[in-house]
Amino acid sequence: MNIGSILNQGFKKLSCSNIRNANLDCELLLSKIINKDREYVVLNLKDNIDKKYINFFYDLIERRKKGEPVAYLINKKEFWKETFYVDKNVLIPRPDTEHIIEEVIKNTYKDSKLHILDIGTGSGCILLSILKERKNFVGTGIDISKKCIKISKYNANKLKLTNRSKFYISDVDNFSIGKYDIVVSNPPYIELSKIRYLERDVASFEP
Numbered sequence: 476m477n478i479g480s481i482l483n484q485g486f487k488k489l490s491c492s493n494i495r496n497a498n499l500d501c502e503l504l505l506s507k508i509i510n511k512d513r514e515y516v517v518l519n520l521k522d523n524i525d526k527k528y529i530n531f532f533y534d535l536i537e538r539r540k541k542g543e544p545v546a547y548l549i550n551k552k553e554f555w556k557e558t559f560y561v562d563k564n565v566l567i568p569r570p571d572t573e574h575i576i577e578e579v580i581k582n583t584y585k586d587s588k589l590h591i592l593d594i595g596t597g598s599g600c601i602l603l604s605i606l607k608e609r610k611n612f613v614g615t616g617i618d619i620s621k622k623c624i625k626i627s628k629y630n631a632n633k634l635k636l637t638n639r640s641k642f643y644i645s646d647v648d649n650f651s652i653g654k655y656d657i658v659v660s661n662p663p664y665i666e667l668s669k670i671r672y673l674e675r676d677v678a679s680f681e682p
Contacts, residue, residue, distance in 0.1 A: 479520035485536045492540040500545050504535045507549040555604040559630050564622040568600040572661050576604050594647050594660035599627030606636050616642045617650050
């Protein structure tokens with residue numbers, strides 16, 4: 476079976492489950508399976524796929540049909556100018572959160588030497604994106620989740636920012652390490668009573 480055919484099959488399955496952006500989802504899932512980027516998948520529709528990959532692809536399609544977010548299935552999400560590792564232990568970075576980075580950039584000088592604290596750092600996407608933009612900043616991220624801190628450290632290493640970032644398992648009330656010029660945070664703020672009204676992807680799968 477070639478790439479075009481398997482994408483078509485996946486699209487039909489997702490469309491029947493009313494999954495939005497079914498085409499894009501299929502391309503991302505297949506690129507994950509065959510370890511190629513999405514552009515390769517789109518530009519090589521007539522290339523045949525090894526049979527061993529097909530069942531893996533359909534397994535991911537079934538999970539997507541049940542609402543599991545693509546970001547968790549492929550373990551990555553683009554945010555600001557970088558790609559971050561994510562899994563079910565962290566919230567998925569969203570475009571509207573990029574406003575925080577924009578505000579920090581707008582209100583600081585490029586050569587400023589400032590210390591920034593990120594409360595509830597999760598994947599580290601906010602803090603690490605700011606550090607990428609401000610080469611003289613150093614940053615600290617805190618989170619109550621050990622698994623989140625492990626992921627944020629992984630992303631810091633991936634982006635070569637370990638020398639300018641530190642991460643601690645802590646809540647804000649019990650954290651007293653260092654002094655900070657800027658504090659940022661984008662914690663979960665949805666009331667429990669309203670979770671059932673959210674999209675299935677968010678309500679059933681995100682922490």
